[in-house]
Amino acid sequence: MPTVERAARTDAGLASELRFSVMRLRRRLAGERHPDNELSMNAMAVLGALYRNGDLTPSELAAHERVQPPSMTRTLACLDDGGHVVRRPHETDRRQVLVGLTDHGRATLLADRRRRDEWLALRLRDLTPDERAVLRAAAPILEKLSTS
Numbered sequence: 001m002p003t004v005e006r007a008a009r010t011d012a013g014l015a016s017e018l019r020f021s022v023m024r025l026r027r028r029l030a031g032e033r034h035p036d037n038e039l040s041m042n043a044m045a046v047l048g049a050l051y052r053n054g055d056l057t058p059s060e061l062a063a064h065e066r067v068q069p070p071s072m073t074r075t076l077a078c079l080d081d082g083g084h085v086v087r088r089p090h091e092t093d094r095r096q097v098l099v100g101l102t103d104h105g106r107a108t109l110l111a112d113r114r115r116r117d118e119w120l121a122l123r124l125r126d127l128t129p130d131e132r133a134v135l136r137a138a139a140p141i142l143e144k145l146s147t148s
Helices: 011-031 041-053 058-065 069-081 103-125 129-147
Strands: 085-089 097-101
Touching: 011 103, 041 058, 041 069, 041 085, 041 097, 041 103, 058 069, 058 097, 069 085, 097 103
Parallel strands: none
Antiparallel strands: 085 097
């Protein structure tokens, strides 16, 4: 059985190890969600996109989250029903609708992020300073991979 270090010596091995590790970490972080939060991970991703980018059209959100427009319509309906987002007319194009976060949506997102960040911060404390330095250097690279 090869070690992670051995498997990651090739680009194909590195890809496999990164995929496995990132997916496993994602599942662990999903399990650390705030207990009062009943929103799906997809709905939380939409709240996160609105938090980072400000108001967006449903089409922009669908493209950002790489989902089909009908899927985004269903997600937005759920978020709207729960009071997490608000829709308003576009300032310059009355055919468009902009979606923005409500205070409730922002509070839901931040409470959920805080809980998961606290869990991850505890795990990071178990690492050596050198290991944390490697992760600091890798964070922008992982972000680059996730958006390309």
